[in-house]
Amino acid sequence: MFVQLRAEVAGLRAENAALKDEIRRLKGLPPRPTLKPSGMEQSSKRSAPAATGPKRRGSSRAIVTEERRLCYEPPPGSRFVGRTSFVVQDLTIGVQVVRYHRERWRLPDGRIVVAALPNGVDGHFGPELRRMVHFITRVNRP
Numbered sequence: 001m002f003v004q005l006r007a008e009v010a011g012l013r014a015e016n017a018a019l020k021d022e023i024r025r026l027k028g029l030p031p032r033p034t035l036k037p038s039g040m041e042q043s044s045k046r047s048a049p050a051a052t053g054p055k056r057r058g059s060s061r062a063i064v065t066e067e068r069r070l071c072y073e074p075p076p077g078s079r080f081v082g083r084t085s086f087v088v089q090d091l092t093i094g095v096q097v098v099r100y101h102r103e104r105w106r107l108p109d110g111r112i113v114v115a116a117l118p119n120g121v122d123g124h125f126g127p128e129l130r131r132m133v134h135f136i137t138r139v140n141r142p
Contacts, residue, residue: 062089062097069101070115077108084114090126098126 083101090096102115120127
C-alpha cells in the first residue's frame with residue numbers, strides 16, 4: 001500500500017510540473033531552467049577518510065585560543081563527578097575563544113553543582129563582543 005501511494009504521489013508531482021510548464025508556455029514566460037546534477041552523488045560514492053580526533057558536539061566551530069579551569073569549593077563529603085566545558089566567544093582586537101573546564105561535584109544530599117563562570121560571562125558570548133554588538137546596533141539606528 002505504501003509503495004503504491006508513493007508511486008501515485010510521484011505521478012501527481014510529474015503531472016503538476018507538466019501543467020506548470022504548460023501554463024508558463026501559454027503565458028509567454030521563459031521555461032523552467034534545467035538544473036544540472038550537483039555532483040553530491042559522485043562525492044558520496046568515494047570512500048570517506050578515516051575520522052581523526054573526537055567528534056564535535058554543539059554548534060560552536062570556533063577555534064579555542066585559551067583554556068581556563070574553574071574550581072568549586074565543595075562541602076565535606078562531596079564527590080567529584082567530572083568537568084563540563086563551556087565555550088565563550090568574545091571580541092578583542094583579535095579573536096579570543098576561551099573554553100572553561102568547570103568542575104562538577106555531587107553533594108552529600110545528591111545534588112550536582114558546577115563551578116560558577118567568571119563575572120561578566122553570561123551565555124556563550126563574552127562582554128566585549130556583547131558591548132560591540134550593542135554599540136553597532138545603537139549607531140545604525142535611523
